[in-house]
Amino acid sequence: MSIGLLAAAAVVLAAAVLVHVAMIFLTLAPPNVLKVRDQALINSYVQPEFGQDWKLFAPNPKQRNDAIGVRLRSTGARGALHVSEWINLTDQDVTAIKGDPAPSHVHQNMLRIAWDNAEALRGPGDRPNGVRGMVADTYLKRVVLQRVGRRWRGERITGVQIAGRYTMVAPPSWTSEEKPDTTTYRVLPWRPVIDQDYKGL
Structure with missing residues (x-):
């Protein structure tokens, strides 16, 4: 050459x-x-x-705090329907890892990813959008049911309603930014629970 x-x-x-x-x-x-x-x-x-992006070193920094919760509909012995208070699943995950020198974020990440996917794949009427949306919605329901089990206060669980709460992270004290004072919610429709939902859990 x-x-x-x-x-x-x-x-x-x-x-x-x-x-x-x-x-x-x-x-x-x-x-x-x-x-x-x-x-x-x-x-x-x-x-x-x-x-x-930040994934080379750590996950992308979050600009808001997300909390995922559920409330349960249960059926009593005489067919009476009862609805539970909201159960903060994210708070349970955070409590479980506090003080642990080697915490596992498996449950926390599983819930967050399931929620993000189910929320993103929703269409008109807040219904799952297409086959992927239905799969994501079913997966989210199963993740939640894995946490709460089959019964609530001795009664069979017959329905779940899942919601997200979003609060913006407060800016550091040394900035001139104002602290956001709003919290927004995303509440999904009630979903029936059948025995098939627990298969493999």
Whole structure:
């Protein structure tokens, strides 16, 4: 191979490295004229192979506190229906890991992921959207039933209602941001519970 071809290859390689470094830099840089103007081009180059986020070091920092709860409908011996108070499942998970030098987040993550998927895959009328939505909804119900069991205060559980509570994380004391004072809720419709729901639990 001639010196000319080697020099040309080196120039092309150097140009490719410069373009790559520039694209990664623009992805991570604060908003600026180039980034705003060429956002689509930058994204098409960076995603998905060179995506930059906190997952390299830790999960993406949460901007809000999410709590997932459930209330139960049970049937008594004479057919009387009873509805429980809301049970905060997220609070149970947090209590279970507090003070543990080697805590497991398996249950906490399982509940959170099941809720996120079921919530995202809902369509008109707050019903599961398509087959994936139905699978996600059923999975969420089974995760909850695994926690609460088959009976509530001695009565058979015949229905569940699952909800999420979202509270924005307060800003640090050294900033001028105002503390958010709103809490929002997402309450899903009641779902019947049958013996098939407990299969394999």
